[in-house]
Amino acid sequence: xxGVTQTPKFQVLKTGQSMTLQCAQxxxxxxxxxxxxxxxxxxxxIYYSASEGTTDKGExxxxxxxxxxxxxxxxxxxxxxxxxxxxxYFCASRQDREPFYEQYFGPGTRLTVT
Amino acid sequence: DAKTTQxxxxxxxxxxxxxxxxxHSTISGTDYIHWYRQLPSQGPEYVIHGLxxxxxxxxxxxxxxxxxxxxTLILHRATLRDAAVYYCILRVRNAGNNRKLIxxxxxxxxxxx
Numbered sequence: 001x002x003g004v005t006q007t008p009k010f011q012v013l014k015t016g017q018s019m020t021l022q023c024a025q026x027x028x029x030x031x032x033x034x035x036x037x038x039x040x041x042x043x044x045x046i047y048y049s050a051s052e053g054t055t056d057k058g059e060x061x062x063x064x065x066x067x068x069x070x071x072x073x074x075x076x077x078x079x080x081x082x083x084x085x086x087x088x089y090f091c092a093s094r095q096d097r098e099p100f101y102e103q104y105f106g107p108g109t110r111l112t113v114t
Numbered sequence: 115d116a117k118t119t120q121x122x123x124x125x126x127x128x129x130x131x132x133x134x135x136x137x138h139s140t141i142s143g144t145d146y147i148h149w150y151r152q153l154p155s156q157g158p159e160y161v162i163h164g165l166x167x168x169x170x171x172x173x174x175x176x177x178x179x180x181x182x183x184x185x186t187l188i189l190h191r192a193t194l195r196d197a198a199v200y201y202c203i204l205r206v207r208n209a210g211n212n213r214k215l216i217x218x219x220x221x222x223x224x225x226x227x
Contacts, residue, residue, distance in 0.1 A: 004157070040219065041219065042201065042203075042216075042217030042218055042219055042220065043158070043201075043215075043217040044217070045214060045215070050212070056212075058214070090157050090158070092157070101146070101148065101160075101163050101205070102160040103150075103158075103160065103215070104160075105157030105158050105159065106157050107155075107156060107157055108155075108156075108157055
């Protein structure tokens with residue numbers, strides 16, 4: 001099992017450009033999450049999806065959109081990138097039966113917006 | 115929102131025990147305490163969690179104060195591979211009665227050979 005995979009690993013964008021961060025999991029988990037991690041701050045939840053076809057906002061959703069394409073894939077889109085979105089982005093998934101407390105994280109995407 | 119407070123950094127020697135403290139004085143009765151760690155250039159990984167009682171697993175032990183306002187993650191014998199940032203996290207119920215993780219800033223643990 002690959003677990004949670006993310007593409008790309010690194011990306012540089014100019015202000016105003018758009019891009020989609022891809023995430024896939026092969027653990028048959030229902031719940032998936034997108035976080036951002038900034039220096040001096042803990043991880044902050046951007047969006048999550050409790051099941052295929054549903055998405056909900058987290059703490060910092062502004063400037064982002066998400067798509068739960070199917071049970072495996074959950075993508076994060078930046079429509080018009082801003083320097084404030086420079087960050088490391090992590091995707092995670094979680095199973096929904098006992099034990100359901102553990103989130104599995106991907107390796108992250110390091111995004112720089114100039 | 116409930117939050118956690120941890121020391122910015124700690125240092126340990128290899129093969130010695132490490133006690134990583136966390137304060138969470140605003141914790142509510144239904145909030146779980148979780149610990150994750152993040153090795154350099156990787157995503158976080160689950161370490162342990164608990165509610166009221168002390169917990170042990172293959173990676174670590176979690177000691178929870180009787181009033182639940184603090185907890186300590188214990189690594190029994192630190193190895194060089196344990197050098198990481200350790201996050202103390204509260205899993206709380208949100209307005210929709212779902213659970214969410216409230217991440218602290220983490221403690222960067224250095225392990226000396």
